[in-house]
Amino acid sequence: MRVLMVYPEFPDTFWSFKHALPFIRKKASLPPLGLITVAAMLPPAWEKRLVDMNTTTLTRQDLEWADYVFVSAMVAQRDSTHEVIRRCKQAGVKIVAGGPLFIGEHEQFPDVDYFVLNEAEITLPRFLADLEKGEPQRIYETTVFPDIRQTPAPMWELLNLRHYSDMCIQYSRGCPFNCDFCNITAMFGRRPRTKTAPQLIAELDSLYKVGWRGNVFFVDDNLIGNRRELERDILPAIIEWRQGKEGMAFGTEVSIDLADDPDLMRLMVEAGFDTVFVGIETPDEQSLTECNKSQNKGRDLVESVKTLQRAGLQVQGGFIVGFDSDKPSIFQRQIEFIQRSGIVMAMVGLLQAPFGTRLYERMEKEGRLLDDFSGNNTDGTMNFQPKMDPNVLQEGYRHILKSIYSPRAYYERVRAFLNEYKRPKVTRQAINWIHFEALLRSIVVLGIRGKERLEYWRLFFWTLLHRPRLFPQAITLAIYGFHFRQVCEHYVS
Ligand code: SF4
Numbered sequence: 060m061r062v063l064m065v066y067p068e069f070p071d072t073f074w075s076f077k078h079a080l081p082f083i084r085k086k087a088s089l090p091p092l093g094l095i096t097v098a099a100m101l102p103p104a105w106e107k108r109l110v111d112m113n114t115t116t117l118t119r120q121d122l123e124w125a126d127y128v129f130v131s132a133m134v135a136q137r138d139s140t141h142e143v144i145r146r147c148k149q150a151g152v153k154i155v156a157g158g159p160l161f162i163g164e165h166e167q168f169p170d171v172d173y174f175v176l177n178e179a180e181i182t183l184p185r186f187l188a189d190l191e192k193g194e195p196q197r198i199y200e201t202t203v204f205p206d207i208r209q210t211p212a213p214m215w216e217l218l219n220l221r222h223y224s225d226m227c228i229q230y231s232r233g234c235p236f237n238c239d240f241c242n243i244t245a246m247f248g249r250r251p252r253t254k255t256a257p258q259l260i261a262e263l264d265s266l267y268k269v270g271w272r273g274n275v276f277f278v279d280d281n282l283i284g285n286r287r288e289l290e291r292d293i294l295p296a297i298i299e300w301r302q303g304k305e306g307m308a309f310g311t312e313v314s315i316d317l318a319d320d321p322d323l324m325r326l327m328v329e330a331g332f333d334t335v336f337v338g339i340e341t342p343d344e345q346s347l348t349e350c351n352k353s354q355n356k357g358r359d360l361v362e363s364v365k366t367l368q369r370a371g372l373q374v375q376g377g378f379i380v381g382f383d384s385d386k387p388s389i390f391q392r393q394i395e396f397i398q399r400s401g402i403v404m405a406m407v408g409l410l411q412a413p414f415g416t417r418l419y420e421r422m423e424k425e426g427r428l429l430d431d432f433s434g435n436n437t438d439g440t441m442n443f444q445p446k447m448d449p450n451v452l453q454e455g456y457r458h459i460l461k462s463i464y465s466p467r468a469y470y471e472r473v474r475a476f477l478n479e480y481k482r483p484k485v486t487r488q489a490i491n492w493i494h495f496e497a498l499l500r501s502i503v504v505l506g507i508r509g510k511e512r513l514e515y516w517r518l519f520f521w522t523l524l525h526r527p528r529l530f531p532q533a534i535t536l537a538i539y540g541f542h543f544r545q546v547c548e549h550y551v552s
Contacts (some may be wrong), residue, residue: 060102060104060105060106060126060127061106061108061125061126061127061511062098062101062105062106062107062108062122062125062126062127062129063108063109063110063121063122063124063127063128063129064091064094064095064097064098064107064108064109064110064111064114064128064129064130064131064154064217065109065110065117065128065129065130065138066091066094066109066110066111066130066132066136066141067110067112067132067136067140067142067143068112068136069113069135069136069139070112070135070138071545071546072546073153073217073281073406073543073546073547074088074406075088075113075546076088076224076542077542078542078545078546079538079539079541079542080224080299080542081317081500082497082500082504082538083493083494083496083497084320084493084496085221085222085223085224085226086113086114086115086222086223087113087114087223087224088221088223088225089113089221089223089225089226089227089276089278089512090111090218090226091131092213092227092228092278093094093157093158093179093526094109094129094228095109095129095130095213095214095215095217095359096179096210096211096213096214096229097129097131097157097179097216098129098213098217099184099211099212099213099214100179100180100184100210100212100267100395101183101187102187102461103356105518107214108121108124108125108217108544109217109218111222112143112219113128113220113298113303114222114223115222116472117143117146118231119150119248122147123150125152126152126153127152127154127437128143128152128153128155129152129155129157130143130144130146130155130156130157130158131156131157131158131159132156132158132159132161133158133159133160133224134160134163134413135147136157136160137160140160140168141168142429142431143496144156144168144170144171145170147170147246147335148170149186153172153173154170154171154172154173154298155171155172155173155174155186155532156168156171156173156174156175156183157173157174157175157176159242161176162176162177162246162299162412162414162415163414163415164414165198165244165478166219169526170466171217172197173186173195173196173197173199173201174197174198174199174200175200176198176199176201177200177201177202177246178201178204178205178206178232178247178536179412180205180206180209180210181201181203181205182199182200182201183199183200183330186199186202192212200496201528202462203246204232204233204247204248204250204252206252207231207232207252207253207254208253208254208255208258209427210254210258212258212261212262212265213228213262214267215265215266215271220269220270220271223273224273224274224275224364225273225274225275225310226266226271226273226275226276226548227261227275227276227277227278228262228263228266228275228276228277228278229277229278229279230253230254230256230259230277230279230552231251231252231254231279231280231281231282231284231285231477232248232251232279232280232292233247233248233249233250233252233280233284233360234247234249234280234281234284234314235249235250235251235284236249236281236314236352236353236354237351237417237529238340238350238351238352239339239349239350239351239416239417239418239421240350240410240411240412240416240418241416242413242414242415242416243280243281243414245415245416246415247280247374250286250406250432250435251281251284253285253288253290254294256292256293256296256403257296259293259297260296260297260300263297263307264300266307267304267307270303271307272306272307272308273306273307273308273309274307274308274334275307275308275309275356276309276310276311277309277310277311277312278311278312279311279312280312281312281313281314282311282312282313283313283314283316283317283320283323286320286323290322290323290326290455293295294327294329294330295326297330298326298329298330298426301330307331308332308333309330309331309332309333309334309444310332310334310335310336311332311334311336312322312335312336312338313335313336313337313360314337314338314354315337315339315354315360315363315364315446316354317335317337317367318362318364318366318367319363321370323332324366324367324370324371324372325370327372328342328370328371328372328483329483331483332372332455333371333372333373333482333483334372334373334374334375335372335373335374335375335376336376336377337359337364337367337374337375337376337377338352338355338376338377338378339355339364339376339377339378339396339402340352340355340377340378340391341361341378341379341380341382341389341393342393343382343383343389343392344356344357345384346382346384346385346389349382349383349388349418350382350418351385351417353543360396360400361399361400364376364400364401364402365400365401365479367477368401368476368480369478369479369480369481371480371482372484373403373476373480373532374400374402374461375402375403375404375405375406376397376400376402376404376405376512377405377406377408378393378396378397378405378406378407378408379407379408379409380393380407380408380409380410380452380455380456380459381408381409381410381441381445381447381452381456382410382454383445383446385447387447387451388460389455390455390458392523393407393459394458394463394468397460397463397472398463398468398471398472398475400477400478401471401475401478401479402472403472403473403476403536403539403540404536404539404543405460405463405472407456407460408462409439409440409441409452409456410426410441410444410445411441411445418427420442422442422444427443427444428442428443429441429443430442433442439453439456439457439550446510453538456549460550461547464540464543464544464547466510466514466515466540466544467514469511469514469540469543469544470511470514470515470517470518470537470540473518473533473536473537473540474518474521477522477525477526477532477533478526478530480529480532482528482529490531494531497534497535498534501515501534501537501541504541505537505541506519509541511541512527513546515537515538518533518537519533519534520534527528544546
């Protein structure tokens with residue numbers, strides 16, 4: 060049996076980093092972890108190939124080679140997925156589909172032959188057993204959350220590692236919190252399920268052995284969901300494994316209450332984590348109450364961010380406007396908060412109600428649902444009728460983007476962050492030719508041609524003078540700023 064795994068293309072979003080990647084000669088930021096994990100669950104005798112359309116083109120020859128195409132997609136990949144399915148149909152190849160896009164809207168894809176939905180550890184073996192008997196059903200679903208301690212390591216060998224800026228890995232699924240707009244808990248439950256320390260170390264080791272030394276993103280919904288295991292087993296095991304190894308800085312997603320636990324922060328940094336994405340959402344207490352973001356309430360959020368930065372963790376933040384409780388003053392408050400916090404990579408989006416969330420149910424009950432969920436909360440669309448006048452909301456949203464990504468405000472945040480941040484020694488990577496080339500490109504694109512050239516040179520010399528060890532971070536952030544401005548100009552124009 061010949062199986063072609065296909066990962067459709069992402070649009071140009073804040074998360075795609077499409078305008079930053081050429082600086083380091085990369086094509087995508089992360090590989091399709093789900094697909095290469097599913098590939099490892101298929102019978103070993105089957106032939107497998109992968110086409111990640113974010114790094115390469117899906118050709119007619121690829122489709123002619125395959126007996127089955129396995130396609131996995133997130134909601135943001137909807138348009139490209141429709142195109143993939145159309146081409147598979149045309150080529151007469153059977154399609155097996157899974158992933159978040161199809162969980163919410165499989166009925167929108169009548170041409171898909173089989174849906175293997177929810178978590179593949181449960182549904183894929185059922186599909187494979189029926190296929191072998193020659194009587195596969197069209198849809199395989201489950202409400203059971205599987206144990207992931209038996210999940211195999213991803214098939215890294217299907218990837219062309221040189222195309223990616225970062226690799227990814229998964230330690231846990233699920234999150235103990237219950238934010239009303241988040242579909243994580245609907246998809247993966249509130250009791251975090253974790254891999255064992257030997258299992259995780261074997262995955263990290265296999266990645267190291269295939270030669271990867273770059274960044275690794277833990278795609279967990281909330282890495283600190285099960286603190287006890289993390290502190291007792293996982294982080295000590297990673298610290299031990301790391302001895303004598305170079306590179307492999309880790310990033311992940313955590314809830315803000317990590318800032319309350321100095322021991323956990325210290326262990327994470329020692330284990331090699333240097334970046335965390337935190338859902339800050341809003342500085343407005345009423346809006347936090349409305350969306351049930353209890354862990355963010357009743358605290359000085361700026362101080363919590365600074366605590367994480369001082370511990371050695373760069374904080375990336377998610378922010379949302381469009382809550383029912385939001386007043387028109389929220390736009391300026393968000394700008395001021397982001398500037399004070401020194402969160403350089405601030406992802407501000409309009410509130411969306413993904414399928415399966417409590418927010419979706421409330422909007423449906425109140426008759427406020429509009430179009431399909433775009434899966435891209437920074438494209439200026441909403442899938443429900445907001446309480447605030449939509450024109451005021453759109454205008455305010457655009458004002459936030461224009462303000463925080465203006466060269467002056469952005470570079471000011473970079474300096475504020477570098478002032479606070481102490482990069483952990485553990486993950487320092489040797490400077491190579493690609494870094495040097497990225498520096499040269501940044502000089503040409505940002506320092507000579509760019510609108511931001513004054514700010515670029517100011518940061519360049521300020522860092523050399525005040526924080527010379529953080530010079531690579533300064534240039535990296537300048538390059539990210541270029542990407543954010545390109546995406547932003549698209550939405551605010
Ligand atoms: S903390 Fe994050 S992952 Fe957990 S429920 Fe809230 S938004 Fe979702």
